[in-house]
Amino acid sequence: MNNRLSAHLRQLEAEAIFIMREVVAEFARPVLLYSIGKDSGAMLHIAQKAFYPGKLPFPLLHVDTTWKFKDMIAFRDATAARLGVEIIVYVNEEGLKRGISPVASGSALHTQVMKTEALRQALDKYRFDAAFGGARRDEEKSRAKERIFSHRSAAHAWDPRNQRPELWRLFNTRIKPGESMRVFPLSNWTERDVWEYTAAESIPVVPLYFAKQRPVVERDGTLIMVDDERLPLKPGEKPRMERVRFRTLGCYPLSGAIRSDAETLDDMIAEMRSTNTSERQGRLIDHDEAGSMEKKKREGYF
Amino acid sequence: MNEAVEIEALEQRATAAGEPALPTLRFLTCGSVDDGKSTLIGRLLYEQQLILTDQLAALERDSKKHGTVGPDIDFALLVDGLEAEREQGITIDVAYRSFSTERRAFIVADTPGHEQYTRNMATGASNCDLAVLLVDCRKGLLTQTHRHAAIVSLLGIRHVVLAVNKIDLVGYDQAAFEKIAAEFQAFAAPLGFATCVAIPISARFGDNISRQSDNTAWYSGPTLLAYLEKIGVEEDRSALPFRMPVQWVNRPHLDFRGFCGTIASGTVRPGDEVTVAVSGKLTRVERIVTADGDLEVASAGDAVSLTLADALDVGRGDLLAAPQARPEVADQFAATLIWMSDEKLLPGRSYLMKIGARTIPATVTGLKYRLDVTTLAHHPAKTLALNEVGFCNLATTAPIAFDHYADNRVSGAFILIDRYTNATAAAGLIAFGLRRAANIHPQDLTITKAGRAHLMHQRPAVLWFTGLSGSGKSTIANLVEQQLNARGVHTILLDGDNIRHGLNKDLSFSAADRVENIRRIGEVAKLMTDAGLIVLCAFISPFAADRQMVRDTVGDGEFIEIFVDTPLDQCIARDPKGLYKKAFAGEITNFTGVDQAYETPLAAELVLGRDGATARQSSARVIAYLVEHRYIERFDDTGDWSI
Numbered sequence: 013m014n015n016r017l018s019a020h021l022r023q024l025e026a027e028a029i030f031i032m033r034e035v036v037a038e039f040a041r042p043v044l045l046y047s048i049g050k051d052s053g054a055m056l057h058i059a060q061k062a063f064y065p066g067k068l069p070f071p072l073l074h075v076d077t078t079w080k081f082k083d084m085i086a087f088r089d090a091t092a093a094r095l096g097v098e099i100i101v102y103v104n105e106e107g108l109k110r111g112i113s114p115v116a117s118g119s120a121l122h123t124q125v126m127k128t129e130a131l132r133q134a135l136d137k138y139r140f141d142a143a144f145g146g147a148r149r150d151e152e153k154s155r156a157k158e159r160i161f162s163h164r165s166a167a168h169a170w171d172p173r174n175q176r177p178e179l180w181r182l183f184n185t186r187i188k189p190g191e192s193m194r195v196f197p198l199s200n201w202t203e204r205d206v207w208e209y210t211a212a213e214s215i216p217v218v219p220l221y222f223a224k225q226r227p228v229v230e231r232d233g234t235l236i237m238v239d240d241e242r243l244p245l246k247p248g249e250k251p252r253m254e255r256v257r258f259r260t261l262g263c264y265p266l267s268g269a270i271r272s273d274a275e276t277l278d279d280m281i282a283e284m285r286s287t288n289t290s291e292r293q294g295r296l297i298d299h300d301e302a303g304s305m306e307k308k309k310r311e312g313y314f
Numbered sequence: 315m316n317e318a319v320e321i322e323a324l325e326q327r328a329t330a331a332g333e334p335a336l337p338t339l340r341f342l343t344c345g346s347v348d349d350g351k352s353t354l355i356g357r358l359l360y361e362q363q364l365i366l367t368d369q370l371a372a373l374e375r376d377s378k379k380h381g382t383v384g385p386d387i388d389f390a391l392l393v394d395g396l397e398a399e400r401e402q403g404i405t406i407d408v409a410y411r412s413f414s415t416e417r418r419a420f421i422v423a424d425t426p427g428h429e430q431y432t433r434n435m436a437t438g439a440s441n442c443d444l445a446v447l448l449v450d451c452r453k454g455l456l457t458q459t460h461r462h463a464a465i466v467s468l469l470g471i472r473h474v475v476l477a478v479n480k481i482d483l484v485g486y487d488q489a490a491f492e493k494i495a496a497e498f499q500a501f502a503a504p505l506g507f508a509t510c511v512a513i514p515i516s517a518r519f520g521d522n523i524s525r526q527s528d529n530t531a532w533y534s535g536p537t538l539l540a541y542l543e544k545i546g547v548e549e550d551r552s553a554l555p556f557r558m559p560v561q562w563v564n565r566p567h568l569d570f571r572g573f574c575g576t577i578a579s580g581t582v583r584p585g586d587e588v589t590v591a592v593s594g595k596l597t598r599v600e601r602i603v604t605a606d607g608d609l610e611v612a613s614a615g616d617a618v619s620l621t622l623a624d625a626l627d628v629g630r631g632d633l634l635a636a637p638q639a640r641p642e643v644a645d646q647f648a649a650t651l652i653w654m655s656d657e658k659l660l661p662g663r664s665y666l667m668k669i670g671a672r673t674i675p676a677t678v679t680g681l682k683y684r685l686d687v688t689t690l691a692h693h694p695a696k697t698l699a700l701n702e703v704g705f706c707n708l709a710t711t712a713p714i715a716f717d718h719y720a721d722n723r724v725s726g727a728f729i730l731i732d733r734y735t736n737a738t739a740a741a742g743l744i745a746f747g748l749r750r751a752a753n754i755h756p757q758d759l760t761i762t763k764a765g766r767a768h769l770m771h772q773r774p775a776v777l778w779f780t781g782l783s784g785s786g787k788s789t790i791a792n793l794v795e796q797q798l799n800a801r802g803v804h805t806i807l808l809d810g811d812n813i814r815h816g817l818n819k820d821l822s823f824s825a826a827d828r829v830e831n832i833r834r835i836g837e838v839a840k841l842m843t844d845a846g847l848i849v850l851c852a853f854i855s856p857f858a859a860d861r862q863m864v865r866d867t868v869g870d871g872e873f874i875e876i877f878v879d880t881p882l883d884q885c886i887a888r889d890p891k892g893l894y895k896k897a898f899a900g901e902i903t904n905f906t907g908v909d910q911a912y913e914t915p916l917a918a919e920l921v922l923g924r925d926g927a928t929a930r931q932s933s934a935r936v937i938a939y940l941v942e943h944r945y946i947e948r949f950d951d952t953g954d955w956s957i
């Protein structure tokens with residue numbers, strides 16, 4: 013028995029393993045959407061446990077917007093090498109040609125083209141029929157009603173009226189040609205569960221989650237890290253060094269940092285227990301409007 | 315930063331902190347619209363400080379826009395999610411929320427109060443161990459309270475809390491509370507709950523939620539949260555007989571065959587005897603493998619991989635069970651169905667049944683009665699509509715292993731899936747198995763032509779196996795047919811045995827008669843595809859022109875040419891019927907491969923038999939081809955993953 017984990021985490025882990033095995037048994041071409049963050053990390057770790065001593069029976073897919081933090085890409089490649097897993101990196105080249113970027117196009121369009129559309133393109137290109145995502149129900153209100161197996165039409169659309177009831181652990185995995193399923197093994201986890209699991213299982217994470225002196229600029233109360241020269245500085249704006257870390261990681265111009273002294277997982281969990289803002293606060297794409305997640309979901313973004 | 319050291323410290327903390335001893339409690343809340351479910355859950359989250367400042371700011375904004383409580387914070391808005399529903403001010407789906415206190419972690423399912431949403435309540439209840447039934451103390455018990463209690467009981471929930479809400483609105487009146495509590499006890503008695511308590515609360519003002527209220531000094535029981543933190547709900551699944559549905563077979567290399575699954579009930583140790591429920595074969599558990607090392611014991615809820623002492627034919631869908639307490643095995647049984655689809659139940663129609671890790675065609679052979687979940691009365695019925703509950707007989711295309719739902723909520727539960735829309739049509743709770751002759755009362759069904767086509771559920775095709783004598787055509791075709799039949803696919807196998815001795819008895823082996831032989835077979839195959847069958851033909855058919863003739867007769871898209879390309883020397887070495895020997899001795903002439911050419915197919919859909927493939931591997935490739943090209947449906951992957 014794994015004594016590192018509490019009864020609660022053991023139960024969550026077993027549930028996630030069950031879900032992953034069900035997908036591998038019932039779908040022809042599953043893929044794990046690997047976004048490099050802590051949730052993906054936990055999901056990947058659980059996947060390896062689920063199919064032990066075998067290898068992962070599916071590849072990983074990273075939809076790269078080309079605006080991820082340098083540290084994330086380095087971590088991604090190191091993870092692939094360390095675990096000997098296949099990571100497909102997909103970039104929406106057509107979007108790049110159109111010059112779409114978070115800086116030039118704004119967060120909404122950038123996310124739409126480089127993430128949502130890119131994901132659909134990648135799923136179509138490789139004909140994946142099931143995609144694991146690391147989303148959790150505690151992230152946002154509308155997620156609370158999301159299924160673990162979320163059905164998507166051939167056009168990748170999510171129809172809130174056409175989702176299947178999930179009874180017991182009897183998941184209805186049947187799809188028609190061209191349709192697909194998004195599957196969320198961590199649905200019942202909370203942010204804190206993920207961190208406690210990460211700590212207990214010693215899962216490596218991107219160093220950006222830990223506090224360090226980093227060059228930042230402050231815009232509308234949000235700290236943006238100057239990860240490379242592509243971030244245009246406004247007149248008079250000068251990056252300054254601050255001790256910051258990130259609670260969620262995405263495209264660097266869209267990820268707000270928080271001031272923090274948490275240098276270790278232990279500090280971080282302690283900080284999280286005392287803090288009272290949600291992790292999505294740092295995610296600029298959600299501020300646009302209430303119910304925005306739901307719209308994105310209908311369009312095929314998670 | 316030294317990560318390794320840090321993590322080590324953390325690990326120690328995690329265990330030393332003495333995490334909650336009780337496992338996560340999954341409970342659902344139900345009540346009628348406006349009884350205050352959403353407010354209650356919002357309150358629970360709020361009091362556990364799970365509402366963070368930014369969410370709270372959003373909540374205050376939303377409260378002004380949509381709220382129903384004037385300037386106060388409307389906690390209900392915290393648990394409503396979908397825009398359209400929020401505008402309507404009603405919850406119409408199941409929402410799940412996690413929260414935890416120092417003592418315990420909780421997952422709460424919020425289910426709707428709307429009368430017609432039985433389906434969602436049943437869904438929420440299927441994964442819960444406890445139900446909080448809300449009543450508005452001004453209204454008392456409603457029809458819907460009865461209905462909800464009955465569904466909760468039907469789904470096997472054994473612990474109920476009656477939360478008598480809005481106690482503030484009756485001036486915290488003890489008599490009002492006690493009247494409702496007493497009524498409920500009387501009503502719930504026949505439903506057989508193990509525990510059933512009533513607690514007076516105000517979700518809006520927080521009385522007796524997590525703080526003992528001064529307003530109800532007359533109430534000495536626990537607060538709602540204190541009660542939920544302490545209640546033991548595990549009816550001890552680990553004490554039930556061992557059951558594990560095999561989810562997937564893990565074969566990383568030839569020396570390891572792990573049967574993966576989550577233990578449904580009971581415990582298992584290396585050395586324990588287990589039986590493969592349907593076949594009844596016995597073996598022993600060798601190892602309990604996990605990524606954290608082999609286990610000495612595993613119990614209900616653990617996701618493990620078992621290795622078995624004997625090489626038995628076990629695959630996805632099988633149920634491993636304790637031999638001393640075996641599950642029932644039958645192809646007919648009685649069950650309660652909760653209908654979940656807009657399309658009504660059609661007795662006689664084929665649905666897919668998913669039970670454990672098994673998916674198998676099933677039909678409702680008889681509907682005994684519809685259950686009125688409010689009065690528990692039985693009504694005669696011919697069909698079930700959305701949100702209706704009925705007691706039925708069902709038949710599957712092959713025997714399945716199961717327990718009675720009342721004994722085991724995992725191995726006694728199933729869902730029915732509509733084969734056209736793929737919608738989840740019903741939830742099923744098995745009552746008992748039926749013996750064939752004794753209990754079956756078939757419905758009077760007039761089968762129309764369209765109905766027959768529906769029942770067939772398959773794309774007809776001709777699988778034309780061609781190759782040398784002894785190449786393995788018939789063996790492979792036989793295996794394919796067996797696997798198709800196991801999937802409920804209707805087939806016919808044509809080969810020398812059933813054609814040469816009957817239909818084509820009058821034909822010789824002359825060149826002209828050989829052509830006629832193949833022509834007739836082609837015509838018969840075509841007729842049989844018209845009847846909807848998958849036709850397997852195993853004939854040497856050495857000439858390309860003859861095969862093309864059949865392809866033209868049958869039509870492209872329905873003709874699948876399968877070339878069994880076993881090398882001649884291997885066929886000669888096998889020589890199962892001693893024919894090559896005779897041909898070489900000159901006892902028979904015009905023998906393909908000896909004194910007559912075999913024209914190799916150039917565009918066969920499938921080529922088998924190369925690289926020393928076994929007949930079983932070849933047959934699996936045929937099945938995979940049929941699945942991939944959607945001639946047959948994909949449900950179990952026994953074939954794909956165990957090879």
Ligand SMILES: Nc1nc2c(ncn2[C@@H]2O[C@H](COP(=O)(O)OP(=O)(O)O)[C@@H](O)[C@H]2O)c(=O)[nH]1
Nearest residue numbers: 347348349350351352353382390480516517518
């Ligand atoms: N006075 C009072 N009002 C309540 C209480 N609980 C809920 N309400 C109000 O009842 C209405 C319906 O509550 P809501 O939680 O949306 O009900 P639901 O439909 O069961 O989810 C709202 O206006 C709440 O503010 C309570 O304990 N006391």
